[in-house]
Amino acid sequence: MPAPPDAAATTPLRRTSLYQTHLAAGARIVPFAGWEMPVQYEGVIAEHRAVRTAVGIFDVSHMGQIETRGPGALEFLHRLSSNDVAKLDVGGAQYSVLCREDGGVLDDCFTYRLAGERYLTITNAANHAQDLAWFVAHRDLHEVEIVDRAGDYAMLAVQGPLARETVQAIASAPLPPRMSVAERVIDGVGALVCGTGYTGEDGVELLLAPDDAPTVWEALVRRGARPAGLAARDTLRTEACYHLYGNDLSTEHGPIEAGLGWCCKEDTGFIGSAAVREAREHPPPQRLVPFKLTERGVARAGDAVIGGGQVTSGTFSPTLEVAIGLAYLPLDRAAVGTAFEIDVRGTRRGAMVAERPLYQRP
Amino acid sequence: MSEASYPPELLYHPEHDWARIDGDVATFGITWHAQDALGDVVFFDPPALGAQVSQNEPYTEVESVKAVSDVFAPLSGEVIEVNSELADKPELVNDDPYGGGWMVKVRLADPSETGGLLDRDAYVASLDE
Numbered sequence: 362m363p364a365p366p367d368a369a370a371t372t373p374l375r376r377t378s379l380y381q382t383h384l385a386a387g388a389r390i391v392p393f394a395g396w397e398m399p400v401q402y403e404g405v406i407a408e409h410r411a412v413r414t415a416v417g418i419f420d421v422s423h424m425g426q427i428e429t430r431g432p433g434a435l436e437f438l439h440r441l442s443s444n445d446v447a448k449l450d451v452g453g454a455q456y457s458v459l460c461r462e463d464g465g466v467l468d469d470c471f472t473y474r475l476a477g478e479r480y481l482t483i484t485n486a487a488n489h490a491q492d493l494a495w496f497v498a499h500r501d502l503h504e505v506e507i508v509d510r511a512g513d514y515a516m517l518a519v520q521g522p523l524a525r526e527t528v529q530a531i532a533s534a535p536l537p538p539r540m541s542v543a544e545r546v547i548d549g550v551g552a553l554v555c556g557t558g559y560t561g562e563d564g565v566e567l568l569l570a571p572d573d574a575p576t577v578w579e580a581l582v583r584r585g586a587r588p589a590g591l592a593a594r595d596t597l598r599t600e601a602c603y604h605l606y607g608n609d610l611s612t613e614h615g616p617i618e619a620g621l622g623w624c625c626k627e628d629t630g631f632i633g634s635a636a637v638r639e640a641r642e643h644p645p646p647q648r649l650v651p652f653k654l655t656e657r658g659v660a661r662a663g664d665a666v667i668g669g670g671q672v673t674s675g676t677f678s679p680t681l682e683v684a685i686g687l688a689y690l691p692l693d694r695a696a697v698g699t700a701f702e703i704d705v706r707g708t709r710r711g712a713m714v715a716e717r718p719l720y721q722r723p
Numbered sequence: 724m725s726e727a728s729y730p731p732e733l734l735y736h737p738e739h740d741w742a743r744i745d746g747d748v749a750t751f752g753i754t755w756h757a758q759d760a761l762g763d764v765v766f767f768d769p770p771a772l773g774a775q776v777s778q779n780e781p782y783t784e785v786e787s788v789k790a791v792s793d794v795f796a797p798l799s800g801e802v803i804e805v806n807s808e809l810a811d812k813p814e815l816v817n818d819d820p821y822g823g824g825w826m827v828k829v830r831l832a833d834p835s836e837t838g839g840l841l842d843r844d845a846y847v848a849s850l851d852e
Contacts (some may be wrong), residue, residue: 677765
Protein backbone atom coordinates (compact mmCIF):
# COMPACT_ATOMS: atom_id res chain seq x y z
CA MET A 362 0.00 0.00 0.00
CA PRO A 363 1.18 3.57 -0.60
CA ALA A 364 3.05 5.19 2.24
CA PRO A 365 1.55 8.46 3.47
CA PRO A 366 3.50 11.63 2.66
CA ASP A 367 6.28 12.50 5.05
CA ALA A 368 5.13 14.11 8.24
CA ALA A 369 7.19 16.15 10.61
CA ALA A 370 7.99 13.19 12.79
CA THR A 371 8.73 14.97 16.02
CA THR A 372 6.07 17.68 16.26
CA PRO A 373 2.40 16.88 16.75
CA LEU A 374 0.24 17.37 13.70
CA ARG A 375 -2.02 20.42 13.63
CA ARG A 376 -5.70 20.40 12.71
CA THR A 377 -7.61 23.11 10.89
CA SER A 378 -10.88 24.45 12.28
CA LEU A 379 -12.65 22.25 9.69
CA TYR A 380 -11.21 18.97 10.93
CA GLN A 381 -14.49 17.70 12.40
CA THR A 382 -16.35 18.86 9.30
CA HIS A 383 -14.02 16.74 7.16
CA LEU A 384 -14.48 13.68 9.35
CA ALA A 385 -18.25 14.05 9.20
CA ALA A 386 -18.02 14.25 5.40
CA GLY A 387 -16.12 10.95 5.28
CA ALA A 388 -12.73 12.40 4.42
CA ARG A 389 -9.58 10.34 4.46
CA ILE A 390 -7.12 12.35 6.54
CA VAL A 391 -3.37 12.29 5.91
CA PRO A 392 -0.37 14.09 7.37
CA PHE A 393 0.71 16.93 5.09
CA ALA A 394 3.32 19.60 5.86
CA GLY A 395 2.73 19.21 9.59
CA TRP A 396 -1.07 19.21 9.34
CA GLU A 397 -3.77 16.58 9.30
CA MET A 398 -5.49 17.35 6.02
CA PRO A 399 -8.27 15.74 3.95
CA VAL A 400 -6.70 14.00 0.96
CA GLN A 401 -10.01 12.88 -0.50
CA TYR A 402 -13.69 12.48 0.31
CA GLU A 403 -15.55 10.23 -2.12
CA GLY A 404 -12.88 9.92 -4.74
CA VAL A 405 -10.22 12.01 -6.44
CA ILE A 406 -11.60 11.68 -9.97
CA ALA A 407 -15.14 12.71 -8.99
CA GLU A 408 -13.79 15.65 -6.98
CA HIS A 409 -11.51 16.70 -9.82
CA ARG A 410 -14.38 16.62 -12.31
CA ALA A 411 -16.64 18.58 -9.95
CA VAL A 412 -14.10 21.40 -10.02
CA ARG A 413 -13.72 21.25 -13.82
CA THR A 414 -17.46 21.17 -14.49
CA ALA A 415 -19.21 22.79 -11.51
CA VAL A 416 -17.73 23.85 -8.16
CA GLY A 417 -15.49 22.32 -5.53
CA ILE A 418 -14.42 23.57 -2.11
CA PHE A 419 -11.00 22.94 -0.53
CA ASP A 420 -9.78 23.54 2.99
CA VAL A 421 -6.37 25.14 2.51
CA SER A 422 -6.09 26.51 6.03
CA HIS A 423 -2.64 24.96 6.31
CA MET A 424 -1.34 27.78 4.09
CA GLY A 425 0.44 30.52 6.04
CA GLN A 426 0.04 34.29 6.00
CA ILE A 427 2.57 37.03 6.75
CA GLU A 428 1.42 40.62 7.03
CA THR A 429 3.89 43.38 6.23
CA ARG A 430 2.82 46.91 7.14
CA GLY A 431 4.27 50.35 7.66
CA PRO A 432 5.77 53.16 5.61
CA GLY A 433 8.67 50.94 4.48
CA ALA A 434 6.50 47.99 3.42
CA LEU A 435 6.80 48.50 -0.34
CA GLU A 436 10.55 49.02 -0.24
CA PHE A 437 10.98 46.01 2.02
CA LEU A 438 8.87 43.68 -0.14
CA HIS A 439 10.77 44.87 -3.20
CA ARG A 440 13.89 43.34 -1.66
CA LEU A 441 12.25 39.99 -0.92
CA SER A 442 9.75 39.45 -3.70
CA SER A 443 10.90 38.70 -7.25
CA ASN A 444 8.01 40.58 -8.80
CA ASP A 445 7.58 44.34 -9.14
CA VAL A 446 5.61 45.08 -5.99
CA ALA A 447 5.28 48.75 -7.03
CA LYS A 448 2.91 47.54 -9.75
CA LEU A 449 0.59 46.11 -7.11
CA ASP A 450 -2.36 48.47 -6.56
CA VAL A 451 -4.46 48.49 -3.41
CA GLY A 452 -6.79 45.52 -3.79
CA GLY A 453 -4.46 43.74 -6.16
CA ALA A 454 -2.85 40.29 -6.05
CA GLN A 455 0.58 39.30 -7.35
CA TYR A 456 2.48 36.03 -7.69
CA SER A 457 6.21 35.94 -7.00
CA VAL A 458 9.03 33.81 -5.67
CA LEU A 459 11.34 34.44 -2.74
CA CYS A 460 14.96 33.78 -3.74
CA ARG A 461 18.24 33.36 -1.98
CA GLU A 462 21.22 35.41 -3.18
CA ASP A 463 22.19 32.48 -5.45
CA GLY A 464 18.74 32.49 -7.06
CA GLY A 465 17.56 29.26 -5.39
CA VAL A 466 13.82 29.46 -4.72
CA LEU A 467 12.82 29.57 -1.04
CA ASP A 468 9.08 29.72 -1.68
CA ASP A 469 6.46 30.82 -4.15
CA CYS A 470 3.82 33.18 -2.80
CA PHE A 471 0.81 35.30 -3.57
CA THR A 472 0.92 38.81 -2.11
CA TYR A 473 -2.24 40.88 -1.70
CA ARG A 474 -2.14 44.63 -1.15
CA LEU A 475 -4.81 45.17 1.50
CA ALA A 476 -4.21 48.91 1.97
CA GLY A 477 -1.65 51.55 1.02
CA GLU A 478 0.95 50.31 3.48
CA ARG A 479 -0.44 46.88 4.27
CA TYR A 480 0.38 43.65 2.41
CA LEU A 481 -0.53 40.04 3.08
CA THR A 482 1.72 37.29 1.71
CA ILE A 483 0.39 33.73 1.44
CA THR A 484 3.07 31.13 2.15
CA ASN A 485 3.28 27.38 1.67
CA ALA A 486 2.60 25.51 4.91
CA ALA A 487 5.92 23.67 4.87
CA ASN A 488 7.85 26.91 4.34
CA HIS A 489 5.91 29.30 6.53
CA ALA A 490 8.22 29.35 9.58
CA GLN A 491 11.29 29.66 7.37
CA ASP A 492 9.69 32.43 5.28
CA LEU A 493 8.76 34.33 8.41
CA ALA A 494 12.34 34.06 9.68
CA TRP A 495 13.58 35.23 6.25
CA PHE A 496 11.31 38.27 6.41
CA VAL A 497 12.42 39.13 9.94
CA ALA A 498 16.11 38.60 9.13
CA HIS A 499 15.89 41.13 6.29
CA ARG A 500 13.96 43.82 8.11
CA ASP A 501 17.19 45.80 8.61
CA LEU A 502 16.37 49.50 8.73
CA HIS A 503 13.06 49.20 6.86
CA GLU A 504 10.19 50.85 8.69
CA VAL A 505 7.97 47.80 8.71
CA GLU A 506 6.13 45.58 11.10
CA ILE A 507 6.16 41.90 10.16
CA VAL A 508 3.29 39.96 11.67
CA ASP A 509 2.69 36.22 11.60
CA ARG A 510 -1.01 35.95 10.70
CA ALA A 511 -1.07 32.19 10.06
CA GLY A 512 -3.08 31.52 13.20
CA ASP A 513 -5.63 34.21 12.37
CA TYR A 514 -7.00 32.79 9.16
CA ALA A 515 -8.74 29.74 7.88
CA MET A 516 -8.57 29.56 4.09
CA LEU A 517 -11.17 28.06 1.77
CA ALA A 518 -10.65 27.74 -1.97
CA VAL A 519 -13.90 27.67 -3.93
CA GLN A 520 -13.07 26.73 -7.50
CA GLY A 521 -14.83 25.85 -10.72
CA PRO A 522 -17.05 27.38 -13.38
CA LEU A 523 -19.88 27.78 -10.83
CA ALA A 524 -17.62 28.94 -7.97
CA ARG A 525 -18.28 32.64 -8.26
CA GLU A 526 -22.04 32.39 -8.42
CA THR A 527 -22.04 29.94 -5.51
CA VAL A 528 -20.10 32.35 -3.29
CA GLN A 529 -21.90 35.38 -4.68
CA ALA A 530 -25.21 33.97 -3.49
CA ILE A 531 -24.12 34.44 0.14
CA ALA A 532 -21.96 37.56 -0.33
CA SER A 533 -22.74 41.14 0.71
CA ALA A 534 -21.51 42.73 -2.51
CA PRO A 535 -20.08 41.78 -5.90
CA LEU A 536 -16.97 39.62 -5.57
CA PRO A 537 -13.62 41.09 -6.60
CA PRO A 538 -12.45 40.11 -10.10
CA ARG A 539 -9.60 37.75 -10.87
CA MET A 540 -6.23 38.72 -9.34
CA SER A 541 -7.75 41.12 -6.86
CA VAL A 542 -8.85 41.11 -3.24
CA ALA A 543 -11.61 42.79 -1.20
CA GLU A 544 -13.28 42.52 2.18
CA ARG A 545 -16.80 41.15 1.96
CA VAL A 546 -19.39 39.73 4.30
CA ILE A 547 -19.88 36.07 3.38
CA ASP A 548 -22.75 34.21 5.02
CA GLY A 549 -22.86 36.91 7.69
CA VAL A 550 -19.17 36.94 8.58
CA GLY A 551 -16.28 39.10 7.48
CA ALA A 552 -13.86 37.59 4.98
CA LEU A 553 -11.09 38.59 2.65
CA VAL A 554 -12.16 37.42 -0.80
CA CYS A 555 -9.32 36.83 -3.26
CA GLY A 556 -9.81 36.17 -6.96
CA THR A 557 -7.10 33.53 -7.03
CA GLY A 558 -6.75 29.76 -7.06
CA TYR A 559 -4.61 26.75 -7.85
CA THR A 560 -6.83 24.70 -10.12
CA GLY A 561 -6.87 26.38 -13.52
CA GLU A 562 -10.54 27.27 -13.05
CA ASP A 563 -12.17 30.54 -12.13
CA GLY A 564 -12.99 30.92 -8.46
CA VAL A 565 -12.12 32.64 -5.23
CA GLU A 566 -10.18 31.98 -2.08
CA LEU A 567 -11.69 33.09 1.23
CA LEU A 568 -9.61 34.12 4.24
CA LEU A 569 -11.71 34.19 7.37
CA ALA A 570 -11.57 33.69 11.13
CA PRO A 571 -11.00 29.99 11.87
CA ASP A 572 -14.11 29.83 14.08
CA ASP A 573 -16.27 31.12 11.22
CA ALA A 574 -14.99 28.63 8.66
CA PRO A 575 -17.24 25.62 9.43
CA THR A 576 -20.53 27.49 8.94
CA VAL A 577 -19.33 29.17 5.74
CA TRP A 578 -18.12 25.79 4.46
CA GLU A 579 -21.49 24.20 5.23
CA ALA A 580 -23.35 27.07 3.57
CA LEU A 581 -21.32 26.64 0.38
CA VAL A 582 -21.69 22.85 0.41
CA ARG A 583 -25.48 23.27 0.77
CA ARG A 584 -25.37 25.42 -2.35
CA GLY A 585 -23.64 22.69 -4.31
CA ALA A 586 -19.90 23.09 -3.66
CA ARG A 587 -18.40 19.62 -3.51
CA PRO A 588 -15.73 19.02 -0.86
CA ALA A 589 -12.44 18.23 -2.59
CA GLY A 590 -9.19 17.07 -1.03
CA LEU A 591 -5.49 17.52 -1.51
CA ALA A 592 -5.35 14.68 -4.06
CA ALA A 593 -7.72 16.50 -6.43
CA ARG A 594 -5.93 19.77 -5.73
CA ASP A 595 -2.75 18.10 -6.96
CA THR A 596 -4.22 16.63 -10.16
CA LEU A 597 -5.93 19.96 -10.92
CA ARG A 598 -2.82 22.07 -10.41
CA THR A 599 -0.69 19.63 -12.41
CA GLU A 600 -3.09 19.89 -15.37
CA ALA A 601 -2.87 23.68 -15.06
CA CYS A 602 0.96 23.43 -14.80
CA TYR A 603 1.13 25.31 -11.53
CA HIS A 604 4.29 24.62 -9.56
CA LEU A 605 4.28 22.75 -6.27
CA TYR A 606 7.00 23.88 -3.90
CA GLY A 607 9.09 20.93 -2.75
CA ASN A 608 8.44 19.13 -6.04
CA ASP A 609 8.90 21.52 -8.96
CA LEU A 610 10.50 24.33 -6.99
CA SER A 611 13.36 24.16 -4.51
CA THR A 612 16.56 25.91 -3.59
CA GLU A 613 18.25 23.57 -6.12
CA HIS A 614 16.58 25.37 -9.02
CA GLY A 615 16.30 29.02 -9.95
CA PRO A 616 13.12 30.64 -11.27
CA ILE A 617 14.41 30.79 -14.86
CA GLU A 618 14.88 27.00 -15.04
CA ALA A 619 11.49 26.60 -13.41
CA GLY A 620 9.81 28.69 -16.10
CA LEU A 621 9.02 31.50 -13.67
CA GLY A 622 11.05 34.22 -15.35
CA TRP A 623 7.78 36.04 -15.99
CA CYS A 624 7.39 36.88 -12.30
CA CYS A 625 10.99 38.05 -11.86
CA LYS A 626 11.73 41.74 -12.39
CA GLU A 627 15.49 41.96 -11.91
CA ASP A 628 15.53 45.76 -12.20
CA THR A 629 13.91 46.00 -8.77
CA GLY A 630 17.10 44.62 -7.22
CA PHE A 631 15.43 41.84 -5.22
CA ILE A 632 17.58 39.37 -3.32
CA GLY A 633 18.78 36.92 -5.96
CA SER A 634 18.17 39.30 -8.88
CA ALA A 635 21.81 39.19 -10.01
CA ALA A 636 21.70 35.38 -10.20
CA VAL A 637 18.36 35.49 -12.02
CA ARG A 638 19.72 38.04 -14.51
CA GLU A 639 22.72 35.82 -15.14
CA ALA A 640 20.45 32.80 -15.68
CA ARG A 641 18.25 34.75 -18.08
CA GLU A 642 21.28 35.77 -20.14
CA HIS A 643 22.99 32.37 -19.97
CA PRO A 644 20.25 29.76 -19.64
CA PRO A 645 20.91 26.97 -17.12
CA PRO A 646 21.28 23.44 -18.52
CA GLN A 647 17.77 22.28 -17.65
CA ARG A 648 14.25 23.56 -17.99
CA LEU A 649 10.99 22.56 -16.32
CA VAL A 650 8.48 21.42 -18.94
CA PRO A 651 5.07 19.74 -18.93
CA PHE A 652 4.82 16.28 -20.46
CA LYS A 653 2.35 13.58 -21.35
CA LEU A 654 3.13 9.89 -21.37
CA THR A 655 2.64 8.41 -24.81
CA GLU A 656 2.03 4.93 -23.43
CA ARG A 657 0.41 3.26 -20.47
CA GLY A 658 1.53 3.77 -16.90
CA VAL A 659 2.04 6.77 -14.67
CA ALA A 660 5.37 8.53 -14.07
CA ARG A 661 5.84 9.86 -10.55
CA ALA A 662 7.95 12.55 -8.90
CA GLY A 663 11.53 11.32 -8.60
CA ASP A 664 11.48 9.12 -11.71
CA ALA A 665 14.62 9.67 -13.80
CA VAL A 666 14.54 10.83 -17.41
CA ILE A 667 16.67 8.60 -19.63
CA GLY A 668 19.70 10.62 -20.74
CA GLY A 669 19.35 13.21 -17.97
CA GLY A 670 16.63 15.04 -16.13
CA GLN A 671 13.99 14.19 -13.60
CA VAL A 672 10.24 14.08 -13.13
CA THR A 673 9.23 16.46 -10.32
CA SER A 674 5.45 16.01 -10.55
CA GLY A 675 3.62 13.09 -12.10
CA THR A 676 0.06 11.88 -11.93
CA PHE A 677 -2.86 10.66 -13.99
CA SER A 678 -4.91 13.43 -15.56
CA PRO A 679 -8.63 12.81 -15.02
CA THR A 680 -9.44 15.41 -17.71
CA LEU A 681 -7.03 14.21 -20.42
CA GLU A 682 -7.16 10.57 -19.29
CA VAL A 683 -3.42 10.11 -19.76
CA ALA A 684 -0.48 10.33 -17.40
CA ILE A 685 0.97 13.84 -17.19
CA GLY A 686 3.58 15.67 -15.21
CA LEU A 687 6.34 18.22 -14.99
CA ALA A 688 10.00 17.36 -15.51
CA TYR A 689 13.34 19.10 -15.63
CA LEU A 690 14.82 18.24 -19.04
CA PRO A 691 18.11 19.17 -20.75
CA LEU A 692 17.58 22.38 -22.73
CA ASP A 693 18.16 20.73 -26.10
CA ARG A 694 15.29 18.33 -25.43
CA ALA A 695 12.86 20.75 -23.83
CA ALA A 696 11.03 21.92 -26.96
CA VAL A 697 7.33 21.11 -27.32
CA GLY A 698 6.89 17.85 -29.22
CA THR A 699 10.24 16.35 -28.23
CA ALA A 700 9.96 12.64 -27.44
CA PHE A 701 11.85 11.25 -24.47
CA GLU A 702 11.75 8.28 -22.11
CA ILE A 703 11.22 8.03 -18.38
CA ASP A 704 12.46 5.22 -16.15
CA VAL A 705 9.21 4.33 -14.42
CA ARG A 706 10.26 1.89 -11.69
CA GLY A 707 12.59 0.05 -14.04
CA THR A 708 10.43 0.18 -17.17
CA ARG A 709 11.11 2.73 -19.92
CA ARG A 710 7.94 4.65 -20.77
CA GLY A 711 7.65 7.01 -23.72
CA ALA A 712 6.75 10.65 -23.09
CA MET A 713 6.50 13.87 -25.06
CA VAL A 714 7.05 17.49 -24.09
CA ALA A 715 3.64 19.16 -24.21
CA GLU A 716 2.24 22.68 -24.48
CA ARG A 717 1.79 24.62 -21.25
CA PRO A 718 -0.74 24.48 -19.72
CA LEU A 719 -1.80 20.87 -20.15
CA TYR A 720 -5.36 21.96 -19.46
CA GLN A 721 -6.86 25.34 -20.25
CA ARG A 722 -10.40 26.13 -19.23
CA PRO A 723 -12.75 26.60 -22.18
CA MET B 724 -17.43 3.60 -4.49
CA SER B 725 -18.64 0.30 -3.12
CA GLU B 726 -19.37 -0.40 0.56
CA ALA B 727 -16.77 -2.23 2.65
CA SER B 728 -17.19 -5.99 2.23
CA TYR B 729 -15.18 -9.19 2.66
CA PRO B 730 -16.97 -12.23 1.26
CA PRO B 731 -16.75 -15.28 3.55
CA GLU B 732 -16.07 -17.77 0.73
CA LEU B 733 -12.72 -16.18 -0.18
CA LEU B 734 -9.24 -16.68 1.23
CA TYR B 735 -7.18 -13.62 2.06
CA HIS B 736 -3.52 -12.67 1.95
CA PRO B 737 -2.19 -10.13 4.48
CA GLU B 738 -1.03 -7.88 1.62
CA HIS B 739 -4.74 -7.29 0.91
CA ASP B 740 -5.27 -9.77 -1.89
CA TRP B 741 -7.97 -12.41 -2.19
CA ALA B 742 -8.19 -15.84 -3.82
CA ARG B 743 -11.31 -17.70 -4.92
CA ILE B 744 -10.50 -21.40 -5.19
CA ASP B 745 -12.23 -23.55 -7.81
CA GLY B 746 -10.55 -26.97 -7.96
CA ASP B 747 -6.95 -26.47 -9.07
CA VAL B 748 -7.65 -22.96 -10.41
CA ALA B 749 -7.84 -19.79 -8.32
CA THR B 750 -9.00 -16.30 -9.20
CA PHE B 751 -7.04 -13.40 -7.63
CA GLY B 752 -7.89 -9.79 -6.94
CA ILE B 753 -7.34 -7.08 -4.36
CA THR B 754 -9.59 -6.53 -1.35
CA TRP B 755 -12.02 -3.74 -0.67
CA HIS B 756 -9.53 -2.35 1.83
CA ALA B 757 -6.76 -2.29 -0.79
CA GLN B 758 -8.80 -0.50 -3.45
CA ASP B 759 -10.10 1.96 -0.86
CA ALA B 760 -6.56 2.81 0.25
CA LEU B 761 -5.41 3.23 -3.35
CA GLY B 762 -8.31 5.37 -4.46
CA ASP B 763 -9.40 5.60 -8.08
CA VAL B 764 -7.57 2.91 -10.08
CA VAL B 765 -6.47 4.11 -13.52
CA PHE B 766 -4.20 1.35 -14.85
CA PHE B 767 -3.81 -2.36 -14.37
CA ASP B 768 -0.82 -3.97 -16.05
CA PRO B 769 -1.73 -7.65 -16.49
CA PRO B 770 1.00 -10.31 -16.35
CA ALA B 771 1.57 -12.38 -19.49
CA LEU B 772 -0.42 -15.57 -20.01
CA GLY B 773 1.74 -18.46 -18.91
CA ALA B 774 3.68 -16.37 -16.41
CA GLN B 775 4.59 -18.11 -13.17
CA VAL B 776 3.55 -16.35 -10.01
CA SER B 777 4.85 -17.18 -6.54
CA GLN B 778 3.04 -16.96 -3.25
CA ASN B 779 3.90 -13.77 -1.32
CA GLU B 780 5.62 -12.24 -4.37
CA PRO B 781 4.35 -9.29 -6.45
CA TYR B 782 3.05 -10.38 -9.85
CA THR B 783 1.95 -7.02 -11.22
CA GLU B 784 1.25 -3.40 -10.36
CA VAL B 785 -1.94 -1.48 -10.03
CA GLU B 786 -1.85 2.25 -10.52
CA SER B 787 -4.24 4.75 -8.97
CA VAL B 788 -4.32 8.50 -9.44
CA LYS B 789 -2.34 8.90 -6.26
CA ALA B 790 0.08 5.99 -6.19
CA VAL B 791 1.33 2.75 -7.61
CA SER B 792 1.12 -0.45 -5.61
CA ASP B 793 2.46 -3.96 -6.03
CA VAL B 794 -0.12 -6.73 -6.25
CA PHE B 795 0.93 -9.87 -4.38
CA ALA B 796 0.14 -13.43 -5.35
CA PRO B 797 -1.75 -15.17 -2.55
CA LEU B 798 -0.79 -18.56 -4.07
CA SER B 799 1.73 -19.93 -6.58
CA GLY B 800 0.95 -21.12 -10.09
CA GLU B 801 0.68 -20.33 -13.79
CA VAL B 802 -1.41 -17.47 -15.15
CA ILE B 803 -4.04 -19.00 -17.45
CA GLU B 804 -6.34 -16.00 -17.89
CA VAL B 805 -6.18 -12.25 -17.27
CA ASN B 806 -9.09 -9.85 -16.91
CA SER B 807 -8.76 -7.98 -20.20
CA GLU B 808 -11.78 -5.84 -19.34
CA LEU B 809 -9.62 -3.93 -16.85
CA ALA B 810 -7.62 -2.40 -19.71
CA ASP B 811 -10.59 -0.21 -20.60
CA LYS B 812 -12.39 -0.22 -17.26
CA PRO B 813 -9.79 -0.15 -14.48
CA GLU B 814 -12.45 1.41 -12.23
CA LEU B 815 -14.01 -2.06 -11.91
CA VAL B 816 -11.30 -2.71 -9.30
CA ASN B 817 -12.93 0.01 -7.18
CA ASP B 818 -16.55 -0.59 -8.07
CA ASP B 819 -16.61 -4.38 -7.85
CA PRO B 820 -13.36 -5.65 -6.31
CA TYR B 821 -14.55 -9.27 -5.91
CA GLY B 822 -16.49 -9.48 -9.17
CA GLY B 823 -15.71 -7.50 -12.33
CA GLY B 824 -12.49 -6.28 -10.72
CA TRP B 825 -10.83 -9.72 -10.62
CA MET B 826 -7.29 -9.68 -12.01
CA VAL B 827 -5.97 -13.11 -13.00
CA LYS B 828 -6.81 -16.80 -12.95
CA VAL B 829 -3.99 -19.11 -11.95
CA ARG B 830 -3.54 -22.90 -12.23
CA LEU B 831 -2.29 -23.71 -8.77
CA ALA B 832 1.11 -25.31 -8.34
CA ASP B 833 0.55 -26.45 -4.77
CA PRO B 834 -3.01 -26.36 -3.39
CA SER B 835 -1.65 -26.96 0.13
CA GLU B 836 -0.39 -23.35 0.11
CA THR B 837 -3.90 -22.27 1.02
CA GLY B 838 -2.95 -23.18 4.59
CA GLY B 839 -0.89 -19.98 4.68
CA LEU B 840 -3.88 -17.75 3.91
CA LEU B 841 -6.42 -16.07 6.20
CA ASP B 842 -10.13 -16.65 6.37
CA ARG B 843 -12.46 -13.66 6.28
CA ASP B 844 -12.63 -13.19 10.06
CA ALA B 845 -8.87 -13.39 10.53
CA TYR B 846 -8.28 -10.93 7.68
CA VAL B 847 -10.86 -8.46 8.96
CA ALA B 848 -9.35 -8.73 12.44
CA SER B 849 -5.92 -7.92 10.94
CA LEU B 850 -7.33 -4.69 9.49
CA ASP B 851 -8.30 -3.47 12.96
CA GLU B 852 -4.84 -3.97 14.41
